[in-house]
Amino acid sequence: MKLIVKAGRIIDGTGSPPAVGAAALIEDGRIAAVSDVGAFGEEPDAEVIDVPGGTALPGFVEVHSHVHCSASSSAFDDLAGDSRETLVARSVEAVRAALQSGVTTMRDLGSRNEVVFPIRDAIEAGIVPGPRLLAAGTPITTTGGHCHMFGTEADTLDEVVSAVRRQVKLGADWIKVMATGGRFTPRTNPRMPQYPVETLQAAVEDAERLGVRVAAHCHAAAGVRNCAAAGVHNLIHATWMSEDPEGGYDYDPAVADEIAEKGLYVDPTIAATGALREMRSPGWLQSTLGGGFDLERRYEILRDMWDRGVKLVTGLDSGMDYLRFDDYAWVPTLMVEKLGLSPMEAIVSGTRTSAECLGVLDETGTLEPGKRADVVIVEGDAAADIRTLHRVDTVVKAGRVVRRGGAAAV
Ligand SMILES: [Zn+2]
Known part of the structure; x- marks a missing residue:
């Protein structure tokens, strides 16, 4: 079971800048690769989720x-x-x-x-x-x-x-x-x-x-x-x-x-x-x-x-x-609007750092090959506007699509 997640940009949660035109390939519940959209052109059996105006983030x-x-x-x-x-x-x-x-x-x-x-x-x-x-x-x-x-x-x-x-x-x-x-x-x-x-x-x-x-x-x-x-x-x-x-x-x-x-x-x-x-x-x-x-x-x-x-x-x-x-979404929103963190800092805090705190960073918290495919796509550019986190289009948990097009899929 293969799934390709495409969005206008991907924030992988490591603190690296957003990758424009990137996509994540998901296989058997795990992230197989994060790469240029073009790199996954030859995956005819893969299901594709594409939100061109959105941002893909770690769950x-x-x-x-x-x-x-x-x-x-x-x-x-x-x-x-x-x-x-x-x-x-x-x-x-x-x-x-x-x-x-x-x-x-x-x-x-x-x-x-x-x-x-x-x-x-x-x-x-x-x-x-x-x-x-x-x-x-x-x-x-x-x-x-x-x-x-x-x-x-x-x-x-x-x-x-x-x-x-x-x-x-x-x-x-x-x-x-x-x-x-x-x-x-x-x-x-x-x-x-x-x-x-x-x-x-x-x-x-x-x-x-x-x-x-x-x-x-x-x-x-x-x-x-x-x-x-x-x-x-x-x-x-x-x-x-x-x-x-x-x-x-x-x-x-x-x-x-x-x-x-x-x-x-x-x-x-x-x-x-x-x-x-x-x-x-x-x-x-x-x-x-x-x-x-x-x-x-x-x-x-x-x-x-x-x-x-x-x-x-x-x-x-x-x-x-x-x-x-x-x-x-109110938590990172208030970190940005009240503490003055950047949207990227608040996103990393809510993904990588929080996963590290819980002791599960080797499993989730960033979009990197080998990790569980926990992915969220929000509408808009999350690095520019933290309030985009309130508009969740897609949720993938361990490779399973549980929300799509802004509606529950389970
Ligand atoms: Zn409590």
Whole structure:
């Protein structure tokens, strides 16, 4: 089974400039070659997809989803009240929507084990259409801590290490730890850490021993500092919230340098703690995060982290209130429009860098021979206008066409 994908230009995700007049040859689910359009003239048995005004890109990598959450304004109550069967049904729809938006690889960073592991396996088996899913399963949190409703409660260092082992035993591809409180969960404190450095460090060491990596939710500046010191592979949010309830941020550039030096990845969930929620629910930030939280300062901090060499990855936090599963394109859009990255920088962050963070760069994340054929074609020139990522014409996942001409093909 051969497929040739042609578009006005190809961005291969490696950071090389767009190739005009190039095409990708796909064989048996993998990229066989990326070359001049003319090079594939003698492939009479190949199916051809040609979008002359479009841009072909690697499939998008969304590193932060909660597939069983409802993405509505009542996401918290829905999660608390829904039956397991309803959560499974929600998840099926969620992964389908994500795939149709161009996401071909996704990480779930906290859903009930009994829901997300079967969904992941059903996608892999071809029962349900969706992105390749890496699942953390239930997040590890303190008693009554952030997301305890679907988490594993563990307080002491020994309990946390034991929880890591249990999650791996049950099938987790990643470990999610709640390093601080979160605003989604009542009676927790987002401005304070939930675990000391030693506990986070023990979790990282044991996860590494078992061949998995750790992502940690951190809003409080003290939590960001703890995660950096512990070498947590992927910091989530990194909001730098000050301990003072009326205070804004407590940003520490020296810690940003430490994050960059250690090669840790940061998923700033820029749409979640930013413009997208504010757009859908004006006043959201002030009412949920409280005093001193102004977005312009947040963007300045993230820009400074980027300038210091921190590797940013593209997580949406999809499933949480106002963050829909087909919203991925907002993440690179806001990186360009609010942080001042170039469209190419945002695209590389959302493809190669995010795949590297997830540990799947040898399989996907760039359009290079030998890799899985995960390809998206958007309408227009993506290197000139990041908003083209909202107009997805074609999606190919592992060589299979799942969207074509702007309509679902599965
Ligand atoms: Zn989340």
